[in-house]
Amino acid sequence: MKQYADLHNHLYGSITSEFLFEMGKSNPSPRWEIFTHSYQQYYGKNISTETFFEDYKNPDSFRKLYQFSHHGPFPEFQAKFNLIIALSKFNPEEIALVASRIVEDQFSQGVTFGEYRIMYSPKDTEEGIYEKTIAACEGLAEGEEKTGGLAKGKLVVSLHRDGDVFQEYALLKRLMEKNSLIRDYLVGLDFCYIEEGFPPKDKRKFLEEVNKDNVVQKDTALSILYHVGESFQDKSILSASRWVLETADWGAHRLGHAIALGLDPFSLKGKVLESKSERLDQMQLYYDRKEELDSYFEMPSRERIGNEIDSLKHKETVELEMSPSFLQECFGFQNFCMDQIKKTNAVIESCPSSNEYIGMVLDPLTHPILRFAKHDLKFTISTDDPGIFGTTIQEEYRKAEKIGLSASILESVRLNSFLYSSEILSGRKSVS
Ligand SMILES: [Zn+2]
Numbered sequence: 001m002k003q004y005a006d007l008h009n010h011l012y013g014s015i016t017s018e019f020l021f022e023m024g025k026s027n028p029s030p031r032w033e034i035f036t037h038s039y040q041q042y043y044g045k046n047i048s049t050e051t052f053f054e055d056y057k058n059p060d061s062f063r064k065l066y067q068f069s070h071h072g073p074f075p076e077f078q079a080k081f082n083l084i085i086a087l088s089k090f091n092p093e094e095i096a097l098v099a100s101r102i103v104e105d106q107f108s109q110g111v112t113f114g115e116y117r118i119m120y121s122p123k124d125t126e127e128g129i130y131e132k133t134i135a136a137c138e139g140l141a142e143g144e145e146k147t148g149g150l151a152k153g154k155l156v157v158s159l160h161r162d163g164d165v166f167q168e169y170a171l172l173k174r175l176m177e178k179n180s181l182i183r184d185y186l187v188g189l190d191f192c193y194i195e196e197g198f199p200p201k202d203k204r205k206f207l208e209e210v211n212k213d214n215v216v217q218k219d220t221a222l223s224i225l226y227h228v229g230e231s232f233q234d235k236s237i238l239s240a241s242r243w244v245l246e247t248a249d250w251g252a253h254r255l256g257h258a259i260a261l262g263l264d265p266f267s268l269k270g271k272v273l274e275s276k277s278e279r280l281d282q283m284q285l286y287y288d289r290k291e292e293l294d295s296y297f298e299m300p301s302r303e304r305i306g307n308e309i310d311s312l313k314h315k316e317t318v319e320l321e322m323s324p325s326f327l328q329e330c331f332g333f334q335n336f337c338m339d340q341i342k343k344t345n346a347v348i349e350s351c352p353s354s355n356e357y358i359g360m361v362l363d364p365l366t367h368p369i370l371r372f373a374k375h376d377l378k379f380t381i382s383t384d385d386p387g388i389f390g391t392t393i394q395e396e397y398r399k400a401e402k403i404g405l406s407a408s409i410l411e412s413v414r415l416n417s418f419l420y421s422s423e424i425l426s427g428r429k430s431v432s
Pocket residue numbers: 008010192227256384
């Protein structure tokens with residue numbers, strides 16, 4: 001069997017249907033309300049909690065209830081993800097069990113190196129986070145042992161975009177000082193969940209600080225993994241591509257999804273609204289880098305850009321129409337961003353099933369991965385939430401092939417992915 005590195009994977013989203021059923025059945029007090037309300041709201045179905053495990057004892061019916069494998073907006077995905085939250089206890093004992101099972105499950109599908117993301121409640125205490133992090137690391141170590149040491153699993157902690165990330169980071173660094181297992185297994189920081197409303201410019205100082213620390217604290221260096229350009233309901237694809245570029249420029253090591261960067265803009269229709277501040281940032285970039293941008297699309301003169309900047313003073317939002325010239329501009333600007341990102345060390349994590357289901361990349365021919373490959377960008381292929389999507393790493397590579405990547409490109413992506421591990425990108429380890 002071919003060996004794979006799966007670098008973008010959320011621990012609890014990797015729980016298989018059968019395993020979740022088992023976990024729920026052994027949980028004396030599932031938090032039903034988290035699931036039943038949202039399920040009713042998005043799927044119009046009443047779930048009887050008293051007879052739940054009897055009603056869904058057939059594995060196929062439980063799988064149907066749990067797995068998300070259709071095009072749908074994020075809240076529909078979340079409504080299904082809430083079943084995981086409802087049925088799990090999220091205590092150290094369970095976290096260890098989940099971590100161990102994931103390493104084993106993925107190994108049976110060819111994954112010999114995985115990085116697994118975990119997110120704690122913003123209300124959790126330092127002691128609580130310490131216990132859960134040790135448990136996750138112990139679980140990963142146990143999973144490795146069960147594969148006879150053939151598989152390796154590492155841990156990444158997802159920070160809260162709306163929280164004090166400096167404090168969360170300092171806490172994790174303290175835990176690494178305190179415990180050698182955590183030091184060995186914790187390799188990165190992730191930004192995930194809703195991205196709308198959280199521009200990367202607010203995290204610039206943080207990204208720069210982590211990178212600075214990584215140089216002087218090599219043993220505890222942490223990669224920054226950043227979901228960006230995955231969902232951009234609140235802005236144009238231009239601004240969303242700029243977000244991806246900024247994230248790479250400011251030192252993120254891997255970019256989660258980056259759909260906006262490579263999605264074929266000619267598939268877009270209608271109009272889009274964005275905030276004045278996004279449009280201003282875009283216009284400022286055009287103004288500052290006009291000469292570089294001139295070869296990518298028909299750029300307006302500096303005078304016209306200046307006029308638009310002035311006119312924005314009196315507006316709150318801007319409406320942009322997907323006219324042929326606007327789409328040409330999007331296409332050219334994406335190419336500019338891709339060329340710039342190529343000069344950084346950033347690696348894109350592309351997750352075909354996830355992009356198809358929640359990323360709303362409806363037509364495979366428009367899939368961003370095709371342009372990532374054409375531009376010779378560094379990218380990896382991952383499963384994201386293989387349990388809830390009902391997928392495997394091999395299935396994701398098959399999907400990428402169907403989208404149009406050649407066997408030789410896929411083979412180099414597979415091999416290069418082992419070089420894109422957090423430890424290598426953060427400078428903790430050198431390529432051996
Ligand atoms: Zn993800």
